[in-house]
Amino acid sequence: MPRHIAGRVGQALVAAFGVLSIVFVVLHLSGDPTLLLVPPDASAAQIAELRHALGFDRPLLAQYLAYLGQLAHFDLGQSLVQRAPVAVILAARIPYTVELALAALAVAIGLGLPAGIAMAVWRGRPAARLLAVVVLAGQSLPTFWSGILLILLFGVTLGWLPTSGADSASSVILPAVALGLVTMAGFARMMRIAMLDELGRDYVAAARARGLSRGAAILRHVLRNAAIPVVTIAALEIGNLLAGAVIVETVFAWPGIGQLAMQSIAARDFLVVQAVVLFVSLVYIGMNLLADLAYAWIDPRIRRGP
């Protein structure tokens, strides 16, 4: 067990280091970001002065080492546009994104698991096919479109829910549904496959032979076993929800890190962009690690290994 954990953690650290380096390379790909930071009417002398002040005229390796050194001290730097610490700017947005991701996960699980169970239990019936179409539609609609439709229907026409912002408790509902619908499909399909797999096993037949009704057999035995792969998906999906939040947060004016990323790109606030990319990547890696460990914990065959 400890060897398994150590291996996984080691892999995650390597991945994290890779991400840090890729982010650095991408942001320096075009040479240097100074040009993005100066006003359009700046003179060549002003540009050179700022380039020197920010250290972009140093050798790339020196800049890379300085960057790693800063990160080692958890120093994300100062936003050149907002003139405030990047960590403060980022920290203010994280709770919103976490709230949205959890609400969307609730929507996805709340709709996806029952849909998956129903599709497995009703296999072959028209109802199951209809559900499959609905699930597929939920996944296929791009969020920038479904988001606007939700706003027009529930915000403008019916007037039930706020059209934008995060100023009331009900504000999270529409963005969570828009984001959750996409993720729901994954849960539904995974649940369906896991259920079908389990339903065909001998223990189900044995339970039925003992006189258990089909419903009772599903409830007592099948669901528990089928849940194992689904739990790990949930952890992985949190990473996807963070990435998907960029568009949903922009459409619904939800002030999370996705919107921050868009605003910072538009304002050319590259240190903030860098911090958002790092944060999302590290959460993704962290969640993958968590999923691996959870899987091992749930299914002892994995942690024993060969």
Add this chain to the structure above:
Amino acid sequence: MGKLWLALLAGLAVTPAQAAAVKDALVVDLPGDVATMDPQLQWDTDSYTVYRNIFDNLVTRDSTGKIVPQVATAWHYTDDKTIVFDLRTDIKFQDGTPLTPADVVFSVQRIIDPAFRSPQLSQFNQIASADVTGPSQVTLHTKTPYPALLAQLVKLSIVPKAYVQKLGNQGFNQKPMGSGPYRLQDWQRGVQSVLAANPAYWRGKPPFATVTFRAVPDTATRIADLRTGRADITRGLSPDDAIALKSEHALKVLSVPTERVAYLFINAEAGPTKDVRVRQAIAMAIDRDTLITALQQGYAKPVNIVLTPANFGYVSDIPGWPYDPARARALIKEAGAEGAKLQFLTSPAYDRRLNEAVQQMLGEVGLKVEIVTMDQATYLKRRQGTPQEAGSLSQGRWSCACQDADGVIFPLFRSGSIWSKYSNPAFDAAVDAARSVLDPAKRLAEYHKAFTILREDVPGVGLFQDVAIYAARTNLQWTPTANEAFFVMDMHWTP
């Protein structure tokens, strides 16, 4: 599903009736949040839309664009480089302390201090020094005679010296305080800024008790907010949005031609466009009326030069190049440039449709335009680099926020400037002269010379004057201005 569609269609056609009660609050949907509340730092539209309501300026512009007194009551030049301002003595900051000449001098010194690194530095760095020269008087010295000074001072917010020094720059950015009609009540970064009326404001009682500026990046969502009454006014709409809103009874579209000019850059120092005949042919190949009617849906005004009538230095009697594809084709043939390949450099920050329209129009006269899209940093590096790197064509929408030709054709075409890929000593002499004499008539004569030269040399073509588009609830009264200022003090509900 059928019902859902019906409901949606109904939502597009009608707007729910809104309570017509007089509201004491104004809600503004902006595309983005305030970057800095410190008015001497960021100068992006979202930031200055908010913070300029918290501060006063030395001078301002009236609704016709004329520069008129605000904190200063009068001004006069004692010599070409020295200007004396008399100040009001009845203005108080929002903490009750009086606004003094020392605050004005501090505001100038702060923004021109290179160590402060204001992004607005280039707008003010012609000022050499500022001094208190009387109990209600300040004197500014410029490095050279600087005719655009007053136009720049329109944008200089007066900040309280003692308060800024007490809080420090970061503290002041977090909790700004000025002498304007509104004070900052609450700022949730990235979410919204709430301003509250300053009841003691010297120009009278502000029209709304509170003003909330919300950050709503998506245009469709901003329009949905307007429809449901969640917001009262929004900015940054496209011509297509404006057309779509025309049938809404509860909403109205407000638009104003701005000082922003859309132009096509043509590289005069490298590639096939080094030949002036090719550049003149390009000017005649572009159907600017079609750009305005088809691309801008009429939300643009034609221009004859690379400048708008909202700027000082605009000359109306220089004819623009006529749309004449036959002559363009002949000129290209004469120059031996048929089938020449032109690189059109661009980035996602620019209107893709305009790139493609230009590509097609030039294709029709025998030029092969290759649109090269790159990220903004790479684009700027190449566009501002050597003439060989800069490509043959690119588009831009330029505004100096100073309404003066000096802020437009000097950075765009004066040799030595990073954007210029053109060199003509006669043009340089004219724009140099125009920025160093104060007499408006003499300046105008120099700009006439400069634009006459630009017309023949064609290092760029003016495409149209951009229009700013706002949408508001029908009962909100306001007239937008060419400099895209957003002073809440000038708005009110219809009684």
